[in-house]
Amino acid sequence: MTEKRKERKRFKTRWKLVVAYDGTDYSGWQVQPERRTIQQTLADAIQSVTGERVLPQGSGRTDAGVHAFGQVASIGLYADIPEDNLLRALNRILPGSIRVMEARPMHPKFHARGKVLSKTYIYRIFLRRPKADMTERICPPERARYLWDCPLRLDVEAMQAAAQIVAGEHDFTSFAAFDPDRSARIAKQDENGPDNIRTIFRSEWVRANDELTYTVSGNGFLHHMVRNLVGTFVAVGEGRFSVDDVKEILAAKDRGRAGATAPPQGLALLEVIYDETPSRHGAQP
Amino acid sequence: MTEKRKERKRFKTRWKLVVAYDGTDYSGWQVQPERRTIQQTLADAIQSVTGERVLPQGSGRTDAGVHAFGQVASIGLYADIPEDNLLRALNRILPGSIRVMEARPMHPKFHARGKVLSKTYIYRIFLRRPKADMTERICPPERARYLWDCPLRLDVEAMQAAAQIVAGEHDFTSFAAFDPDRSARIAKQDENGPDNIRTIFRSEWVRANDELTYTVSGNGFLHHMVRNLVGTFVAVGEGRFSVDDVKEILAAKDRGRAGATAPPQGLALLEVIYDETPSRHGAQP
DSSP: OHHHHHHHHTTSEEEEEEEEEOGGGSSOSSOOTTSOOHHHHHHHHHHHHHSOOOOOEESSOOOTTOEEEEEEEEEEEOOOOOHHHHHHHHHHHSOTTEEEEEEEEEOTTOOTTSOEEEEEEEEEEEESOSSTTSOOOOOOHHHHTTSEEEOSOOOHHHHHHHHHHTOEEEEOGGGSOSOHHHHHHHHHHSTTOSSOEEEEEEEEEEEETTEEEEEEEESOOOTTHHHHHHHHHHHHHHTSSOHHHHHHHHHHTOGGGSOOOOOGGGEEEEEEEEOOOGGGGTTOO | OHHHHHHHHTTSEEEEEEEEEOGGGSSOSSOOTTSOOHHHHHHHHHHHHHSOOOOOEESSOOOTTOEEEEEEEEEEEOOOOOHHHHHHHHHHHSOTTEEEEEEEEEOTTOOTTSOEEEEEEEEEEEESOSSTTSOOOOOOHHHHTTSEEEOSOOOHHHHHHHHHHTOEEEEOGGGSOSOHHHHHHHHHHSTTOSSOEEEEEEEEEEEETTEEEEEEEESOOOTTHHHHHHHHHHHHHHTSSOHHHHHHHHHHTOGGGSOOOOOGGGEEEEEEEEOOOGGGGTTOO
């Protein structure tokens, strides 16, 4: 009987959901008792639509206040439902702050924590003083939820030079979250094994008018890594660190050396790209 | 003693504040017991900065969930404070969802309910189906707070023709809020006297990609008037009303004839323009 149910489980359809959210009013991605989280809200919507109680697995957690344009979640569903219908039904139930942008049936071993080729985050800063001689600008309310409204005068060229230092394969211990328990847990769960070595493909700042955007792509990220990188680059922009200091901080493998963690609201998970060939997913649950 | 205090009051500085807000998480502009309102939040910030307990007077109320890019408020303050300092100090205290975009000392009789030359609102609709042959689009979370996410297929040309009907001077009773008490109260407070006659200078729909925006300027607006106009134009876009029906509805002076009130989140008060010559303000408190 139990065997039969297990057998049947293999014929669930695996779904890939691309999820966008405004994280401002949520306690992050991951289910927590008594908290409003993205994962819980999504699970509730899936249950309303299909009657099936499943917890969608994300490509990774996002912290409280962090946004996503393209978080990826995977679920297995018995429900036989066309993809457009699932998409529409979920969006009818979800609050406007969470949207399923795409719902796609996948091969049976697809998992959002599977083989990630690349993850991209952006971090956006509102520059109150885009130029030294300007009067201070005011961050309008319709942008405030997605930007770090930063009163500092920043040397963007120095920040850009610092950002290039972290490109390539490095041990990012200096930029990992402080909490040793959590770091260990996160590291263990990470698809790249229990070390802090990650490869960064792209790391750059672009300024457009009063907005400064950091774009970073890599094969994986440690907890708080993007916000710690941003905090460090901003310290360079302020002149508190030199560009060479960033080299030393990276080499030191010591979280105490880097800058402060930048506030969550500037951060958004932009995109997760998978190796979607089935053979690469064998090891995943 | 009382006379002396009154005398002294005349030497307060009158200030004009241009205020932007995301109205989503507020119960509208106007102070209400036990509710978070824009007026209350602003009054609290002013008290923090100056120690003076004053209630800023708005150019008009905005309802719960309605936004503003350029609401105007007036206050009188004893505080002798340079305008840049007042602006910065208020924004330091206010939540990011409310920004004072401009603070300017005015002549002693300036009042936000004074002689308004023109008020402009915009109403934004997200078109899930910008063209009939397109698959349904999804309103991304970062835009959802500012748009009516509208599943209907709309005939924009018919809506544009209907919008032009209301331009000029008309009795807008058919588009005023139902509540007779409140309507009477609003009408009495209105700078244009206790009737429902208003002049509309501009009334038009513009479509850009997946967004449809109604812009309306006039010398004054009745309670719910913009949302009732939008609800009626959308009914035209759906084909439930003809363009000629809108002429009849306007002529009928009967709220029961017009379309439903469009939801608040699409609406934003864009700009209020005053006749700022002091002589025009004599009659105002």
